[in-house]
Amino acid sequence: MGAHMAANLQKAGHDLIVHDMRQDAADPHIAAGATWAESPQAVGADSDVVFLSLPGPPEVKAVALGDKSLLSGMMPGSACFDLSTNSPTLVRQLHATFVEKGVEFLDAPVSGGPRGAESGKLSLWIGGAEDAFNTYKPVLDAIGDRAAYIGAIGAGSVAKLVHNCGGKSVQCALAEVFTLGVKAGIPPLKLWETVRQGIIGRENPFDSLTRHFLRNHYDPPDFTLRLAQKDVSMALELAREVGVPMRFASMALEEITEAMSRGWAERDARVAMVLQQERAGVHIAVDDGRVDAAVAKMATERAANDN
């Protein structure tokens, strides 16, 4: 990821100072005019703003605070953006330590994969001081086309973990239902083409949240919980019949059944999502006008992007 993001900064005309555990990784950047620094400390001493793209918390901690650390080199008034996928707790600790020395620390994890890092079609989710975000926005824009301020320090990392963790649970659930469909006799590609034209396949996984979950509106129903229970029950019956274990779908049916027991049968099927909010001690109810505006904004940006 870092190779592509650093290259895009150079292409945008920024004067680059680079460091990596393996110096040969820096060769293409040096060939393109970047300066090599022997340590994170040396990078910090010569830069107004520093970006980190590292595997995870231990590596970020070592670079930020370890031997010849970044912090020991950085000047008051400068800023560090951590592009790694990191722990919100660690970035908050680092933020506190950096701020003591007058250096801004922001978390700025990215989403879009190596292809997105290369093409610049990349989201950056920034948590920390909003002033620093605004100051360095042109530099962030050189890395990715969607740099967005999310909230206080750690908020970018929280959004990233929500995104990636949600994706992995969804992946497990999709593996289950596809093995069911294939074992029940539909060729895999035919099944994929088919479900892709359904209401779920026509949109991304997050858009359906705007209809009920974010607004906390489950009445009147688009599709009742009672009918959802019937559908998932039939899928699990089929799975038992053809011999496909369904861990995630079984858990989903338990949620729906619990929601039915609350007397929610005639409410929208998404009402089962209220149970998790109760368990977590969280209440989500975003004002309709704000949700509508966000949906409209997303549609406009998408149309602009397609053209």
Added chain:
Amino acid sequence: MKVGFVGLGMMGKFMAANLQEKGFDLVVHDLNKAAAEPHIAAGAAWADSPKALGEAVDVVFSSLPGPPEVEAVALGENGLLAGMSKDGAYFDLSTNSPTVVRRIHAVFAEKGVHMLDAPVSGGPHGAESGKLALWIGGPEAVYNKHKSVLDAIGDRANYIGDIGAGSVAKLVHNCSGYAMQCALAEVFTLGVKAGVEPLALWEAVRQGAQGRRRTYDGLINQFLPGEYDPADFALRLAHKDVSLATALGREIGVPMRMANLALEEMTEAMNRGWGNRDSRSPMILQLERAGVEIAVDKDDIRAALERDGAANDNPKLN
């Protein structure tokens, strides 16, 4: 062509109305006669029973809550089968059990009547606008013969396979939706309890890799071709991400049943020595458990993407 329609509820009323608008001569029946009034006002004939309806038309559609209602309408006393004549066709638009539709199909076939499963996807909005997928299982010749009627109901009527295949596809689709819903409720409660405003969180993830693509498009590069090397994103790194997310859940008190289960899958895959394979490789574990192999030719995937035509939406195949 005379068309019969049984079940004028949330979905059925729109689909029946679209058939009428397209000029089909409609005969309707519902348990609740009042539900038929708008259709009768628009020129439809009323039938007192499924049997009477079956006697009056060439092709029948039913849109009913589930298996018991479909069985009663199809096979019950004064049911469709008692009225329909040889070579007639009956399409069940309900979300039904593949086992039940296969049984009904067999009973109808004995009398020379064709029964096909044709569940729909698109919700009431799609039923109203006609932006609706119909997934048909049964004899392909009967599907082809009635394609123009199916096209009056939805813009994406597709033949899936033998009787029951449409229902299997529908159950796969809907079941994935409910499992995903639980998974997303978990991660959103995590994000909100960790201090991010819900709408800001939604706007952020909506711009991420998952949010920028259609739900099933994440399957095209690894799961469908059965190729997990080289890694697009290494399992080792994904394992770290989900570990961090579930650790955060424990720290702030958010129970995460599905994410922890996903982490167990990933840990098991790591123990297979797959740390540097793509992070989708844990999906192989489910293939093993189900006794299913998936390895689609990439040229076929490419052709499927081209068939879809919506080039702007389409993901890139590696």
